[in-house]
Amino acid sequence: DTSHGPILYIEDVNVSFDxxxxxxxxxxxxxDGELRCIIGPNGAGKTTMMDVITGKTKPDSGSIFFGQQxxxxxxxxxxxxxxxxxxxxxxxxxxxxxxxxxxxxxxTADDKRVWHILSHQLTxxxxxxxxxxxxxxxxxxxxxxxAGNLSHGQKQWLEIGMLLMQxxxxxxxxxxxxxxxxxxxxxxxxxxxxxxxxxxVIVVEHDMAFxxxxxxNVTVLHQGSxxxxxxxxQVQSNxxxxxxxxxx
Ligand code: ADP
Numbered sequence: 001d002t003s004h005g006p007i008l009y010i011e012d013v014n015v016s017f018d019x020x021x022x023x024x025x026x027x028x029x030x031x032d033g034e035l036r037c038i039i040g041p042n043g044a045g046k047t048t049m050m051d052v053i054t055g056k057t058k059p060d061s062g063s064i065f066f067g068q069q070x071x072x073x074x075x076x077x078x079x080x081x082x083x084x085x086x087x088x089x090x091x092x093x094x095x096x097x098x099x100x101x102x103x104x105x106x107x108t109a110d111d112k113r114v115w116h117i118l119s120h121q122l123t124x125x126x127x128x129x130x131x132x133x134x135x136x137x138x139x140x141x142x143x144x145x146x147a148g149n150l151s152h153g154q155k156q157w158l159e160i161g162m163l164l165m166q167x168x169x170x171x172x173x174x175x176x177x178x179x180x181x182x183x184x185x186x187x188x189x190x191x192x193x194x195x196x197x198x199x200x201v202i203v204v205e206h207d208m209a210f211x212x213x214x215x216x217n218v219t220v221l222h223q224g225s226x227x228x229x230x231x232x233x234q235v236q237s238n239x240x241x242x243x244x245x246x247x248x
């Protein structure tokens with residue numbers, strides 16, 4: 001058994017919007033270092049699930065534990081992101097006028113002033129971290145390019161790099177390959193796979209071929225609950241899953 005125990009444990013979480021149950025007794029374990037894909041038809045609750053993990057939405061009932069004992073209910077969105085759960089939204093939000101390097105410099109910021117950071121007063125350890133992240137995201141050759149001149153895929157990798165600067169335990173990634181070329185998609189599969197182990201990576205994605213290429217573990221959400229869990233082959237041959245996707 002290679003399991004290290006859960007890094008995230010979502011227990012009986014309910015979220016309603018005007019009486020509509022977006023999450024309905026959701027139970028989900030994510031193991032430390034795991035790469036998990038979350039799929040499900042539109043309206044299944046995938047975005048709401050990410051919102052409750054990151055503190056953007058508070059559950060009506062249930063608990064979310066981070067590590068063995070940190071109950072996320074009582075923490076703000078800011079505290080949760082500082083505490084080790086990074087979230088990559090679908091649209092990249094890099095600073096287009098700044099260089100790749102400067103974007104990563106800014107991502108080291110805690111409460112320091114931007115001026116100090118952009119006047120290059122980084123510690124040696126922070127500079128080493130930037131080099132390590134540049135290598136991981138494959139942008140070492142582009143450090144002085146302005147982010148605005150990067151391709152769509154490169155911007156997405158840069159934003160993942162900005163999250164990595166904070167050394168998150170968990171990375172939530174929303175539709176990472178939307179709009180990417182085939183080559184960028186392959187590179188993204190390699191990147192996300194390489195991050196697992198050091199980080200737990202949760203990917204919400206519609207592109208089934210991509211999900212198949214990266215994930216051993218797939219969770220299917222439907223009507224705010226887990227419909228099926230397993231390998232891609234297992235969930236795709238599950239009659240309940242087939243019914244839900246055919247009915248979409
Ligand atoms: P998914 O990401 O799987 O498509 P969502 O989590 O976005 O699903 O949505 C689940 C359901 O909850 C949808 O029917 C959606 O319309 C509803 N919903 C989500 N957010 C809100 C909100 N802020 N107000 C009202 N309804 C919402």
